[in-house]
Amino acid sequence: MINSRFSIQIHILCLLAVHRSPLTSDFIASSANCNPVLVRKELSILKKMGFVHTKEGKSGGATLAIAANEIHLDQLYKILYENQEVFGQNKNTPNPNCNIGKNINLLMSDINRHAELSLLNTLNGFTIQNLLEQI
Numbered sequence: 001m002i003n004s005r006f007s008i009q010i011h012i013l014c015l016l017a018v019h020r021s022p023l024t025s026d027f028i029a030s031s032a033n034c035n036p037v038l039v040r041k042e043l044s045i046l047k048k049m050g051f052v053h054t055k056e057g058k059s060g061g062a063t064l065a066i067a068a069n070e071i072h073l074d075q076l077y078k079i080l081y082e083n084q085e086v087f088g089q090n091k092n093t094p095n096p097n098c099n100i101g102k103n104i105n106l107l108m109s110d111i112n113r114h115a116e117l118s119l120l121n122t123l124n125g126f127t128i129q130n131l132l133e134q135i
Contacts, residue, residue, distance in 0.1 A: 008032055009042050009076050013128045014135075016052060017068035022061025049079055069129035074120045085112040086119060 011032045015023060025043065029036040043062050046052040051071055054062045089108050094101030 005042065005080055006076060008034060009046060010131065012039065012042055012046065013051065013071060014132055016062060016064045017128050017132055022055060022063050024061045068132060069127050071128045072124050073126045074123035077120065077123050086115040087112055
């Protein structure tokens with residue numbers, strides 16, 4: 001299920017695209033109104049994905065590694081939510097003697113698969129640059 005990490009990563013990438021000079025985690029955190037530790041965690045993931053460069057130290061900070069128009073939102077989603085379903089399912093095993101219970105997980109898996117394909121298709125149509133043009 002989608003949590004706030006997705007929007008925080010988008011926020012970070014938008015800031016980096018607008019500010020061409022390196023940004024500190026404190027600066028980014030003040031804009032996103034979150035803890036700098038959380039920003040550093042997300043920057044680490046974005047760095048592994050090849051979207052940002054980071055440099056430690058007094059003159060350090062984060063910058064975009066690729067152009068904002070090359071970062072599609074589905075790329076972020078796939079990394080963050082790999083092997084997770086859009087909708088959660090009942091963690092308990094439904095009653096196998098109930099017609100609904102014995103079929104609900106299969107039905108929900110099918111719904112999740114269709115929902116995720118639609119979501120990925122939609123997200124692929126948006127880049128960080130597209131978002132900045134709307135601000």
